[in-house]
Amino acid sequence: MHVTRRRLVGVLGGGTALACTSPALTADLLATPRQTRGPFYPLELPLDQDNDLTVVAGNADTAKGQVLDVAGTLRDERGVPLSGVRIEIWQVNAFGRYHHPHDSQNKPWDPGFQGFGHTLTDEQGRYRFRTVRPVAYPGRAPHIHFSLGDRRFETLYTQMYIAGAPENADDFLLRRIASRRARDSLIVELVPASAGPASLQGRFDIVLGQTVLSREPG
Numbered sequence: 001m002h003v004t005r006r007r008l009v010g011v012l013g014g015g016t017a018l019a020c021t022s023p024a025l026t027a028d029l030l031a032t033p034r035q036t037r038g039p040f041y042p043l044e045l046p047l048d049q050d051n052d053l054t055v056v057a058g059n060a061d062t063a064k065g066q067v068l069d070v071a072g073t074l075r076d077e078r079g080v081p082l083s084g085v086r087i088e089i090w091q092v093n094a095f096g097r098y099h100h101p102h103d104s105q106n107k108p109w110d111p112g113f114q115g116f117g118h119t120l121t122d123e124q125g126r127y128r129f130r131t132v133r134p135v136a137y138p139g140r141a142p143h144i145h146f147s148l149g150d151r152r153f154e155t156l157y158t159q160m161y162i163a164g165a166p167e168n169a170d171d172f173l174l175r176r177i178a179s180r181r182a183r184d185s186l187i188v189e190l191v192p193a194s195a196g197p198a199s200l201q202g203r204f205d206i207v208l209g210q211t212v213l214s215r216e217p218g
Contacts, residue, residue: 065094
């Protein structure tokens with residue numbers, strides 16, 4: 001059955017096994033490491049900025065590249081789900097170029113790729129995005145930028161990396177994380193999608209540490 005754009009936007013995790021189960025509470029969750037926001041956060045947010053980056057409103061073309069469903073759960077270190085948190089993502093298109101005026105690479109612009117999107121976590125802390133598999137950028141391993149913002153805490157910026165990408169070994173931001181366990185928590189295995197138009201799916205669970213939750217937003 002075809003999964004429409006509105007259905008993806010309106011239902012967090014419905015129809016994907018990645019986000020339909022809330023993990024059990026635990027006292028030993030590892031806080032997701034901070035990463036830099038980077039230079040390519042949009043200067044101006046696009047008019048179309050929902051959680052399906054593979055289709056742009058008013059454009060008949062769909063995004064080039066392998067369609068990827070990314071889903072997960074946002075919790076604190078005690079395992080308590082955090083609802084109503086705005087999650088933003090942005091990344092390069094399938095050709096390795098950001099939709100940003102400061103990315104001057106001689107690589108194609110993909111008008112069918114949204115480049116940026118956002119969603120809110122549901123009552124169980126779940127979120128979901130449809131995007132394309134990121135590719136390497138000069139000097140960087142394939143990654144997706146994440147921003148988590150809420151009036152209850154300081155904004156957390158982090159990045160999701162792809163398991164098996166050869167560039168991971170030399171990525172300076174990933175290597176900067178001293179703890180192997182913390183570093184591995186940002187690396188996500190992609191597997192064939194079980195249903196829908198996506199060809200790949202991956203689960204990226206995010207844990208807000210107490211150092212983030214104890215700070216007021218600036």
